[in-house]
Amino acid sequence: DTAVSQTPKYLVTQMGNDKSIKCEQNLGHDTMYWYKQDSKKFLKIMFSYNNKELIINETVPNRFSPKSPDKAHLNLHINSLELGDSAVYFCASSPGTYSGAFFGQGTRLTVV
Amino acid sequence: AQSVTQLDSQVPVFEEAPVELRCNYSSSVSVYLFWYVQYPNQGLQLLLKYLSGSTLVKGINGFEAEFNKSQTSFHLRKPSVHISDTAEYFCAVSGSFEAAGNKLTFGGGTRVLVKP
Numbered sequence: 238d239t240a241v242s243q244t245p246k247y248l249v250t251q252m253g254n255d256k257s258i259k260c261e262q263n264l265g266h267d268t269m270y271w272y273k274q275d276s277k278k279f280l281k282i283m284f285s286y287n288n289k290e291l292i293i294n295e296t297v298p299n300r301f302s303p304k305s306p307d308k309a310h311l312n313l314h315i316n317s318l319e320l321g322d323s324a325v326y327f328c329a330s331s332p333g334t335y336s337g338a339f340f341g342q343g344t345r346l347t348v349v
Numbered sequence: 350a351q352s353v354t355q356l357d358s359q360v361p362v363f364e365e366a367p368v369e370l371r372c373n374y375s376s377s378v379s380v381y382l383f384w385y386v387q388y389p390n391q392g393l394q395l396l397l398k399y400l401s402g403s404t405l406v407k408g409i410n411g412f413e414a415e416f417n418k419s420q421t422s423f424h425l426r427k428p429s430v431h432i433s434d435t436a437e438y439f440c441a442v443s444g445s446f447e448a449a450g451n452k453l454t455f456g457g458g459t460r461v462l463v464k465p
Contacts, residue, residue: 241392268451278387278437280455293452327392331451335400337383337443338453340392 240264241341243328249347250318258313258344260328267331268292269311270338271303274325286311318348351376351442355456362430363464370425370459372440380442382423383453384414387437396438399423410434435463 241262250256262269270293271283285293289305300316311328325345329338356371374380381400385393397408404416414425423440440456 270452278458278460280393280439280458282452282454285452287451329393329453333451335381335398337381337385337395337398337441338451340385340394342392343390 241330241339243341243344247345252348254318255316258326260311262309262330264330270329271313272327320348323348351454353440353442353454353456355440355459357459359460361462364432365429367428368430370438372423374421374442378444383441384425385439430463432463
């Protein structure tokens, strides 16, 4: 059983399109995140949800909109995709401060 | 505010040799420290963590790390590396939920290349 699963694994799309990435965790964790990893491997948090409530929004353009229908799911919708959005997006979940986070396999988004 | 600096972007090392990856952090609140490994085209896997207590922390795959509060460091070591340890390694810091929403702040990563 995959603990944190993301779909799709790869996504190639044209500039200006709208796309979504889905994430599900079966660990029963209260907190879920989206992280962005750029081409230099730098990881930066984008959003964090705790029990479906947004608690962190790290100055991400408002073209990015997370949605958490329940505490096991956190989806990421991106409008009007730009070349600079090309990156690997990781979903993660955490039971709390002392445990770190459990990461999905990532979604490699390429905007052409 | 939290920040993490990994002092080496790349570390080449021969198989069966020891390796040390350096990590320094800064934080205005109590910190919890983590090391993660990322194999090619995969997600991040937790190697070990420091929460409190003994400053020497043992993790999976033979890795260990030492927390040094006075030097604000959390260096990762392995006495003898294998080819399979070739990967990207990330140091991360987390604050409390109240202070930082449990978010992990990562260093820039250190690429370990193990040569035969």
